[in-house]
Amino acid sequence: GAVVSQHPSRVICKSGTSVKIECRSLDFQATTMFWYRQFPKQSLMLMATSNEGSKATYEQGVEKDKFLINHASLTLSTLTVTSAHPEDSSFYICSVNRGLGEETQYFGPGTRLLVL
Amino acid sequence: GENVEQHPSTLSVQEGDSAVIKCTYSDSASNYFPWYKQELGKRPQLIIDIRSNVGEKKDQRIAVTLNKTAKHFSLHITETQPEDSAVYFCADSGNTGKLIFGQGTTLQVKP
Secondary structure: OOOEEEEOOEEEEOOOOOEEEEEEEOOOOOOEEEEEEEOOOOOOEEEEEEEOOOOOEEOOOOOOOOEEEEEEEOOEEEEEEOOOOHHHOEEEEEEEOOEOOEOOOEEOOOEEEEEO | OOOEEEEOOEEEEEOOOOEEEEEEEOOOOOOEEEEEEEOOOOOOEEEEEEEOOOOEEEEOOEEEEEEOOOOEEEEEEOOOOHHHOEEEEEEEOOOOOOOEEOOOEEEEEEO
């Protein structure tokens, strides 16, 4: 498998503030990381693909200016929720795969965001 | 785009019985089909996966079957135990390598 960490595990913030979530690949270098959002009792929805050294690729309907993704190193990707609103409250999960043709994705523990 | 349909949405079985969850997909180029188990508030955990060059894969009490002609794949859990209770998600990689998830199945195993 792979060891993936996320920080913080949960965060509560006021409406209008920005929140940064970190995703780290602890045991291998990941050129690609994925960010998902999961609302209660729903499935995982892919938000964007984070590419090391280049711009992230966003899924249709996901605002790139609201969900800023930075993949500055091979072990770290960050997702910043800008000007958060209550409807952004959700479970945000990242995943990584080893690349080199391997499709298996390993998930981080997730970050629960609550916007008041 | 790629679409994955998962059924049933909920499944309740008695301990020891078998459970079957089915998924259908739309992209004929899909070649990788994982299944994840997610317990409440936790991360999805890969439990088994299958690639398009095989029709069945088994790992102890868990098996996955794939029918590429019909574009569906199924998860089979035998001799279910209470600790199997969780939400199960199927997924497929389409032709892009990005995972598209099914809607999820809440499995309840009654002691």
